[in-house]
Amino acid sequence: MNSLLTRWDTDFALPPFADIRDSDFAPAFEAGLADARAAIGIIAGDTSPPSFANTIEALELAEETLNRVAGVFYNLAGADSTPDREALQRDLAPKMAAFSSEVTMNSALFARIEALWQGRDGLGLSAEQTRVLELYRRMFVRAGAALDGAAQGRMAEVKERLAVLSTAFTQNLLADERDWWMPLAEADLEGLPDFVVAAARAAAEERGRDGHVLTLSRSLVVPFLQFSPRRDLREKAYEAWVARGANGGATDNRAPAAEILALREERAQLLGYDSFASYKLEPEMAKTPAAVRDLLMRVWDPAREKALADADVLTGMMHADGINGDLEAWDWRYYSEKRRLAEHDLDEGELKSYFGLEAMTQAAFDCAGRLFGLEFRPLDTDLYHPDARAWEVTRNGQHIAVFIGDYFARSSKRSGAWCSTFREQRKLGGDQRPVVVNVCNFAKPAKGEPALLSWDDARTLFHEFGHALHQMLSDVTYGFISGTSVARDFVELPSQLFEHWLEVPEVLDKHARHVKTGQPMPAALRDRLLAAATYDQGFATVEYVASALVDLAFHDGAVPTDPMAVQAKVLAGIGMPHAIRMRHATPHFAHVFSGDGYSSGYYSYMWSEVMDADAFEAFREAGDAFDPETAQKLERHILSAGGLEEADTLYTAFRGRMPGVEPLLKGRGLWDPAE
Numbered sequence: 001m002n003s004l005l006t007r008w009d010t011d012f013a014l015p016p017f018a019d020i021r022d023s024d025f026a027p028a029f030e031a032g033l034a035d036a037r038a039a040i041g042i043i044a045g046d047t048s049p050p051s052f053a054n055t056i057e058a059l060e061l062a063e064e065t066l067n068r069v070a071g072v073f074y075n076l077a078g079a080d081s082t083p084d085r086e087a088l089q090r091d092l093a094p095k096m097a098a099f100s101s102e103v104t105m106n107s108a109l110f111a112r113i114e115a116l117w118q119g120r121d122g123l124g125l126s127a128e129q130t131r132v133l134e135l136y137r138r139m140f141v142r143a144g145a146a147l148d149g150a151a152q153g154r155m156a157e158v159k160e161r162l163a164v165l166s167t168a169f170t171q172n173l174l175a176d177e178r179d180w181w182m183p184l185a186e187a188d189l190e191g192l193p194d195f196v197v198a199a200a201r202a203a204a205e206e207r208g209r210d211g212h213v214l215t216l217s218r219s220l221v222v223p224f225l226q227f228s229p230r231r232d233l234r235e236k237a238y239e240a241w242v243a244r245g246a247n248g249g250a251t252d253n254r255a256p257a258a259e260i261l262a263l264r265e266e267r268a269q270l271l272g273y274d275s276f277a278s279y280k281l282e283p284e285m286a287k288t289p290a291a292v293r294d295l296l297m298r299v300w301d302p303a304r305e306k307a308l309a310d311a312d313v314l315t316g317m318m319h320a321d322g323i324n325g326d327l328e329a330w331d332w333r334y335y336s337e338k339r340r341l342a343e344h345d346l347d348e349g350e351l352k353s354y355f356g357l358e359a360m361t362q363a364a365f366d367c368a369g370r371l372f373g374l375e376f377r378p379l380d381t382d383l384y385h386p387d388a389r390a391w392e393v394t395r396n397g398q399h400i401a402v403f404i405g406d407y408f409a410r411s412s413k414r415s416g417a418w419c420s421t422f423r424e425q426r427k428l429g430g431d432q433r434p435v436v437v438n439v440c441n442f443a444k445p446a447k448g449e450p451a452l453l454s455w456d457d458a459r460t461l462f463h464e465f466g467h468a469l470h471q472m473l474s475d476v477t478y479g480f481i482s483g484t485s486v487a488r489d490f491v492e493l494p495s496q497l498f499e500h501w502l503e504v505p506e507v508l509d510k511h512a513r514h515v516k517t518g519q520p521m522p523a524a525l526r527d528r529l530l531a532a533a534t535y536d537q538g539f540a541t542v543e544y545v546a547s548a549l550v551d552l553a554f555h556d557g558a559v560p561t562d563p564m565a566v567q568a569k570v571l572a573g574i575g576m577p578h579a580i581r582m583r584h585a586t587p588h589f590a591h592v593f594s595g596d597g598y599s600s601g602y603y604s605y606m607w608s609e610v611m612d613a614d615a616f617e618a619f620r621e622a623g624d625a626f627d628p629e630t631a632q633k634l635e636r637h638i639l640s641a642g643g644l645e646e647a648d649t650l651y652t653a654f655r656g657r658m659p660g661v662e663p664l665l666k667g668r669g670l671w672d673p674a675e
């Protein structure tokens with residue numbers, strides 16, 4: 001019996017993880033695809049006149065089985081991969097892309113949607129239904145439904161090839177991250193705080209070795225670069241870290257990246273756009289490449305100026321250490337940490353003792369409770385990995401969602417942090433409540449030790465939880481516009497906004513307690529932490545904006561035959577500071593090449609930050625970070641609304657106006673209103 005295809009008779013209809021075997025996936029996908037094809041064939045072949053119910057609503061329900069199976073599989077492939085799962089993922093990529101093309105290029109189906117759209121005024125549709133119809137039509141047109149036969153065929157080939165390439169890109173990156181590690185002798189541990197030593201020991205254990213090893217996991221390599229006084233080891237680790245995807249051989253990502261860019265360009269041209277960026281930005285809040293470049297450049301100049309001034313200070317510190325020459329990329333974090341200690345007296349090691357994973361999870365839950373009335377109850381249930389945990393989320397005793405937190409790094413998990421769903425919210429065909437997961441890569445503590453987070457980690461936890469709220473509080477009829485199904489440059493608003501609550505002093509007082517003593521963080525330490533929030537923002541902004549500008553250059557204008565050369569040209573053109581590199585260089589720029597999500601869209605974090613800075617200001621203006629009326633508006637117009645309306649309409653409904661760039665510059669300490 002294939003447990004993926006049976007009725008899930010579990011609590012909250014969670015996937016029956018304990019019964020699912022890897023061998024179930026391939027046949028379940030086959031069955032899901034067959035079901036979906038049959039259902040769509042019936043819709044397209046219907047001889048009765050098209051109606052919203054027999055076309056759009058039927059489409060909404062046509063992929064039930066497939067969505068259920070894919071919901072389990074892709075979550076596992078990201079969070080707990082195995083060679084078998086990787087092989088199946090490679091196998092599925094072209095099949096799923098082909099299926100998707102088959103649907104969007106089904107001319108009989110498109111004709112029904114087009115007829116509905118043309119006659120929409122006479123259909124008596126609700127506002128939500130009109131919006132869903134509009135978005136379906138837009139999806140079909142943008143996928144090539146209105147193209148002639150030959151162009152459609154080529155479009156399908158292009159998409160299939162893109163799916164194969166982006167899967168390869170992801171897997172190459174995972175392979176490079178998994179295959180590199182550096183043993184650390186006892187002497188190499190000098191200067192490293194306990195939590196780094198513990199993480200290096202855990203990493204060694206995971207690889208079946210004694211002692212300590214350094215891996216390329218961000219939560220291990222970044223603190224190593226911050227704390228290790230060994231310049232030679234820092235250089236070695238840094239160079240390995242930034243060489244991911246560019247090591248030559250079978251896992252090199254430079255050729256796939258070039259091919260991906262060429263195919264995207266072809267795709268945009270088939271649809272009549274002058275560049276992939278114009279095509280991609282059309283449904284976004286930004287709308288045009290010029291608007292994106294304008295925002296990025298308004299931030300670039302003040303950020304670069306700040307970073308160059310900081311580089312001078314750090315170079316001086318390095319020279320005082322007796323090391324001559326230029327400050328290099330592997331020196332920045334080390335001297336910056338020293339400077340932070342000197343100027344802000346913030347000791348990352350000391351700080352970590354106040355950010356237990358357990359307490360920070362409770363802090364996120366507590367904020368969600370105070371803002372939106374949500375309650376969280378631990379669930380005792382089988383999940384896909386022993387490190388993952390689940391909670392039932394309720395409000396006034398009513399079931400809202402199941403939330404899964406999967407927080408620790410492991411070699412089977414891809415890097416980064418993300419939020420996804422096993423099941424999304426919708427009301428069509430019965431009230432379906434979501435199952436939402438947050439996946440992070442926090443260093444796992446040694447046995448018996450509490451898990452500690454850095455300030456960055458804690459922010460990541462809050463960030464992903466903000467996405468989770470967007471999914472859990474979703475309240476729409478159609479899955480197509482549920483939760484985070486919004487413009488890409490709007491989707492980071494709930495997540496980045498939620499990060500602000502971690503900085504609320506009363507939240508820190510209540511939850512940031514010493515893991516051993518239970519004492520609250522001393523007020524002086526807390527104030528220093530908050531004062532240091534804008535510390536090194538020149539660096540952070542420069543490494544981010546540089547990546548966003550390279551992403552934009554790749555997709556706007558002539559397609560680069562040599563992306564690495566274009567990357568170098570863009571960086572030279574903007575005067576990239578010598579000691580700072582892109583946050584993500586091309587060969588490991590997964591946002592841009594692991595899929596289409598953030599291609600010519602990496603700017604969207606900053607676009608969202610413009611809004612989150614301004615949105616949190618609404619709570620400040622109300623005089624209370626938990627102001628009930630503002631929280632209610634936030635839920636009504638943004639967190640529950642999904643893609644009900646265009647993003648600027650939703651934002652304006654919440655705030656009464658659109659935001660400017662000033663709160664962001666102020667928030668990052670890059671703009672002084674007195675100047």
Ligand SMILES: [Zn+2]
Nearest residue numbers: 463467492495
């Ligand atoms: Zn995010």
